[in-house]
Amino acid sequence: MAPLSLKGLRKSFGKVRALDGIDLDIADGEFFCLLGPSGAGKTTTLKAIAGLEPPDEGRVEIGGVDMDGVEPYDRGVAMCFESYALYPHYTAYDNMASPLRSPRHRLPAAEARERIGRFAELLGISHLLDRNVGELSNGQRQRVALGRVLVRPAAAFLLDEPLSHLDAKLRQAMRAELKTIGAVERTTTLYVTHDYVEALGLGDRIGVIRDGRIVQVGTREQIWNEPADTFVANAFGKPRINLVPGEIAAGGRLRAADGAIDLPVDAGLAPGRAVTLGVRPRDLLLLRGDEAPPDGTAEVGARVYVTEVLGRQSEVTVTAGDQRLSLVVPREDASGLAPESPVRLGVPAGRVLLFDPSEGGRRLAP
């Protein structure tokens, strides 16, 4: 167990700047998720920590020790790649056992067997241990690869999309298992994903990375309720957050969607200032009949564009003024909503976020 600290990491591949000054502190025993789109620099960050891709500038510290000049196998980290590197002609058991047979991590045979058995059980692969890895499905191989990483006592685990090849149901089950394994082992873990559900479900804290920089670090509540900018707001939630151009009007009001949205705001912004209003689809209300909006909720007239059933809920897309908005409502509330039907929405003023339309869309309020 050890804290991880990255200071000003930079790395370029030719003209591509993969890391553009990564600063990150992960506490001892913390489960930290790094979320970002393809090409953001996630894998390069892990490789820099593991010592597989030395940074051009900056520093990696593990357990307070500067890793400059320390060979990968001396860093005490165990890394799991998305492209699991397994020995295809070995059994799953021998693949999991191989790190424990190396001189550096050798464990007494009985202890190794016990650990392998325990992790195989947690990962649901006990029945596969005698099979050659070459005969396994991608999802099974991925679990063996993960097992091979976790079985070895390490100062930190670096996991690169370790569940990407599992089907949705198994993925959900494994997320829960992983969290338990983390709690049991209490090992500092840096977990890389481009799946926001995974990040929200697993991370003690989450870091959002874009273009080789960390855009925001926070708990799931902070990232969800106070996204640093429109990029972070867009990265979490499906359907995506509604982002609507608007303007601060006189008397502390916000007007958006060509005047269709008119809300009181308490943002301390000067009238005439352009803003982007953000509101999540699950925060919008569909007002029924002549139901009055609850306190603190503004009413907005709209027309149904399309509805789509998502299990027990429905996504309703409406047109308000010159904008399309998505809302997610209980399925029964959306039944009978034909395209073009007029509807009334409730926009809770307390759930509205304001962003700067320029300056990278940084959040202005609350």
Ligand SMILES: Nc1ncnc2c1ncn2[C@@H]1O[C@H](COP(=O)(O)OP(=O)(O)OP(=O)(O)O)[C@@H](O)[C@H]1O
């Ligand atoms: N060995 C390399 N040679 C050249 N370019 C590289 C190399 N490794 C990474 N890059 C580039 O650096 C950038 C960051 O890559 P990286 O693999 O870290 O992203 P990522 O966030 O892990 O993406 P993904 O989710 O697709 O795996 C990308 O533009 C990538 O093409």
